[in-house]
Amino acid sequence: MHADLAAIIAPGFFSSSSVQLALVVGALVAIVAGTVGVFTVIRGQSFAGEALGDIGASGGSSAYLVGIAPLWGFVGISVAAAAVMELIGIQRARGRDLATGIVLGAGFGLAALFLYLGSTSSSTTGATVTILFGSIFQLDTSTLPLVAVFGAIALATILVIYRPLLLVSVSPELGAARRLPVRLIGSLYLLAMALAVALSAVTIGAILSTALLVGPAATALQLTRRPGRAILCAALVGIGVMWIGILLAYDSYSWPHHGWPVSFFVVTLVLIAYIASRVIPAPARKRRG
Amino acid sequence: MTSPGATVTADPVAAHDAGEALRVEGITLHLGGRTVLDDVSFQVGAGEFTGLIGPNGAGKTTLFRVILGLQQPTSGSVRVGGGGRSGRDVGYVPQKFLLDPDMPLRGRDLIALGLDGHRLGIPLPSRTRRARVQEMVEAVDAQAFADERVGRLSGGEQQRILIAHALISRPQLLLLDEPLANLDLRSAQEVVGLLARIAAEQRIAVLISAHEMNPLLPVMDRVVYLAAGHAASGTAEEVVRSDVLSRLYGHHVDVLRVHGRVLVVAGTGHDEHAPLDDPGDASAPVEIV
Numbered sequence: 001m002h003a004d005l006a007a008i009i010a011p012g013f014f015s016s017s018s019v020q021l022a023l024v025v026g027a028l029v030a031i032v033a034g035t036v037g038v039f040t041v042i043r044g045q046s047f048a049g050e051a052l053g054d055i056g057a058s059g060g061s062s063a064y065l066v067g068i069a070p071l072w073g074f075v076g077i078s079v080a081a082a083a084v085m086e087l088i089g090i091q092r093a094r095g096r097d098l099a100t101g102i103v104l105g106a107g108f109g110l111a112a113l114f115l116y117l118g119s120t121s122s123s124t125t126g127a128t129v130t131i132l133f134g135s136i137f138q139l140d141t142s143t144l145p146l147v148a149v150f151g152a153i154a155l156a157t158i159l160v161i162y163r164p165l166l167l168v169s170v171s172p173e174l175g176a177a178r179r180l181p182v183r184l185i186g187s188l189y190l191l192a193m194a195l196a197v198a199l200s201a202v203t204i205g206a207i208l209s210t211a212l213l214v215g216p217a218a219t220a221l222q223l224t225r226r227p228g229r230a231i232l233c234a235a236l237v238g239i240g241v242m243w244i245g246i247l248l249a250y251d252s253y254s255w256p257h258h259g260w261p262v263s264f265f266v267v268t269l270v271l272i273a274y275i276a277s278r279v280i281p282a283p284a285r286k287r288r289g
Numbered sequence: 290m291t292s293p294g295a296t297v298t299a300d301p302v303a304a305h306d307a308g309e310a311l312r313v314e315g316i317t318l319h320l321g322g323r324t325v326l327d328d329v330s331f332q333v334g335a336g337e338f339t340g341l342i343g344p345n346g347a348g349k350t351t352l353f354r355v356i357l358g359l360q361q362p363t364s365g366s367v368r369v370g371g372g373g374r375s376g377r378d379v380g381y382v383p384q385k386f387l388l389d390p391d392m393p394l395r396g397r398d399l400i401a402l403g404l405d406g407h408r409l410g411i412p413l414p415s416r417t418r419r420a421r422v423q424e425m426v427e428a429v430d431a432q433a434f435a436d437e438r439v440g441r442l443s444g445g446e447q448q449r450i451l452i453a454h455a456l457i458s459r460p461q462l463l464l465l466d467e468p469l470a471n472l473d474l475r476s477a478q479e480v481v482g483l484l485a486r487i488a489a490e491q492r493i494a495v496l497i498s499a500h501e502m503n504p505l506l507p508v509m510d511r512v513v514y515l516a517a518g519h520a521a522s523g524t525a526e527e528v529v530r531s532d533v534l535s536r537l538y539g540h541h542v543d544v545l546r547v548h549g550r551v552l553v554v555a556g557t558g559h560d561e562h563a564p565l566d567d568p569g570d571a572s573a574p575v576e577i578v
Contacts, residue, residue, distance in 0.1 A: 042392060160409050167406035170394060170439075174454070177357050177381035178407050221391045225438045228411070230393040 010251045022136045022203075022246050022262070025147050029199045030212065030238030032151040035158050036196035037217030037238075038230045039189060042169045046214045048085060048190070051100045052197040053209035055081040055107025059198075060131040060206055061114035070131060071146050074198035074206065081107055082194035086187050111206075134205030134263045136246065147199060154195035157188055165189055166227055203242070204263040212238060215270030222277035241269035309370075310335045310462045310494030316355055316365035318348075324518050325351050326362070331513045331522035333462065336492040338485055339522075340505045343515035349498040350384060352515065353464050356496075357381060370461045380455030380493075384466035386447060388440035396435040396442065396450040397422050403454035425453040429483060445476030449483065456487065463488075465497040469504055477504050484508075502529070503550050529553070 013019055040049050059077025060070040081103050088099035111131075118127045130138065158165070168175035168182050175182050193213070200209035220233035245265035252260040311333040318326040325348045333339045341349050354360035356367050357379060369378045380403075388394075401422050405412060412418070426435045429449040434442055439450055448468050455463055465484070469477040485508035488495045499505055502512070506525060513522040514529065516537040521528050528534075529551055531544045541556030 038393070042389070044389075159411055162411045163402060163406050163408055166394075167402045170388065170392065170399065170402070171383065171386060173383040173385075174381070174402075175406070176359055177379070177383070179358070180407055221393050225393050225395055225436075227393050227398060 008251075009247065010254060013247065013250050016250075017141075018137045018139070019246065019250060021139055021141060021144065023243060025139055025144060026136060026203055026242035026246055027239050028147050028151050029203050030216070030242045031235045032154050032196050033200050033212045034216045034220070034234030034236075034238040035155055035231050036192050037213040037215075038220060038227070038234050039158070039165060039169055040193060040213055041217045041221060042166075043189070045096075045193070046210065047097065048100045049193055049197055049213050050210040051085075051104035051107070052078045052081055052194050053201055053206050053213075054104055054111075055206075056198055056201045056209065057131050057206035058107050058110035058114055060201060061111055061118055061127060064118050064127045064131065065114055069140065069143055069146065071143055071150070071198065071202050074201045075150055075195060077107065077110075078194035078198040078201075079191060082190040086190055130205075131201075132205050132207045133261055134201070134203055134208065136203045136262045137249070139202070143202065147202065150195050151199055154192040154199070157192040161185055161188055204266050208263045208267050211267040211270050212242070215267075215274055216241065219270075219274045219277040222274075237273055241266050241273060245269055308334050310337070311356065311370075311496065312366075312368045313352075313356065314366045314368075316352070316362045316367065318351065318355065318360070319363045320351075326355070326520075327518040329365070329515070329518075329520040331520060333494045333496055333511070335461070335494055336488055337510045338488045338495045338508050339497070339511045339513060340502055340509045341496055341498040341513045341515060342502045342505075343498075343500065345500055347515045348518055349515055350466055353381070353466055353498065356464060378460050378462065380458065380460035380463040382448070382451045382455050382463070382465040382468055384468075384470065386451060388447075390438065390440040392438060392440040394439050396431055396437060396439050396446075396453075397426060399439050399450055400425050400435075400453045400457055403457040421457060425457045428456070428487065429453045443476070444471045445473075445480060448472065448476075448480050452480075452483070452487075456491075456493065459491075460493065462494045462496065465495070467498050467500070469499055469501070474504075481505060481508055506549075506551065525551075 037049075040046055056074040056078045059073030059075070061073070062077075063070045063073025084103050085099045088102060089096075115128050115131065126135075129135070164175065164180050164185050165188075167178070168180055168185050172182050175185070196213055197209050200212040204212060216237035217230070217234040219237050220230045224230050224233050245262050248265045249260055249262040252258070252265075309332055313332070314330050316326050316329040317324070329352065341352065343349055351360060355362050356369070358367075401412070401418065403425075404418065404421060426432055429452050431446070431449045431453060434446050435450070439447060442450065452463075452465070452468075455465075463484075468480060472480065481504055484495050484497065487493060496513075497505065502509075502525075509525060511522060512525045512528045513520055514534065514537060516534065517539055519537045519539075521533050521537055529544055531542060534542045534544060534553060535556070538555075543554045543556050545552040545554060
């Protein structure tokens, strides 16, 4: 029994401080991403989420250049990009892809510049891979309070505007007829999404961050027909894929090409979870849930 | 539990005593150099079932937006009930309602959002709230499908849920924008019967827009006929007459009564004077309204 467990969980997994930090940060990020992500999927803003993550790469890389924690860069750039998208007109159905695309292009251009500048300076070796694809085992303990604070802001925003956000996401017209400030609600949501994406970027990288935002949420939407449960479910699925991903990545130090990226495992597990939720017929799901 | 709408304006009972749920006075609206509404005036009495009839493009949705306070008229005034106006005095069922089938929202969740969708924070479990929702589910005969995802319901079922959503805050006035447009004949009859019953039982004034008046003829107390931005109101016998409608359209139209059905047909010989804004309408040889 003990040997079986050891085969799954490599020795030192729970005693390693970087693993402990990864598990805590991963869980926090998964909760925030799942909660925000349910609305991303409902509102059909996955592309905007993807763009905010990609744009975050420029922030993360510039943070490396000036020598501060990448999370500051991710958050700063994602929030700024969300503001620009809002100004260009992401809330209009026709302006949505346009606003996203324009900001996305500009962000990637900056990322290219900063990553190039970074590659010419010897102190930031590996920054490119870290920024784009994440490296959760190399997090600094000082990141934890930042993750907690930004995560709390995103979560609090969603929980406070939960009902108005749900109503305008279902139908902006119904919201407007009830005199809800549809645009303000959309802007607050965009802010929460920018924070969630920035947090995800720290764990699995800027490029892959939407996988954690959208994947568990899309899975949850298949499993339950109630909005509150969908959020709980998305958070749990997120924690699940994150922790199993961390475990597998830790195990992979003894595999060929030692130390596979956590991001690879996480996004693969996200995909498997989503496909399973669509493919596996669940009689229980038909009736209740 | 008091209705959230009732606290905002004059006592609804007093308004009902006054016998007036809606007074529209001299509404004129210019939009982009076009006169969309031209001196539109009419009243809807408490508990009255009124049809807002007119061809597509006549300005019915725009008039609803003015009544809801979402569109500022160029001149004129709108008064709901006895006193001031707030979104929750008016229940609204919008014309287009397209939901993703995967939206994690049951019929009863959408109805509940009609009660407290404007409130901040997450909804706490409440027996009163559940009972109010169940009461509305039963009022619109939605017991069989209230626990299904709204996005997977049929058009008629969605209409019932939306009607319950609009009515749960106990408005004095219910606006429905083309609710019969995408329904088969039987569902349309059921929805009309349901609305007529609710209007009578709960003394709620119903203003329902439609381009086809025949399904409404058996239940309509009054007709507001809107054509080319002009309106005439009264009983169906008073309004749906060749002379009245010809004046609204600005060209000759015939009103034919066949087997209890009313057909409004563009007259011959005056077509060159047709001042309709929509060329599609003007060129139609026969227009059944």
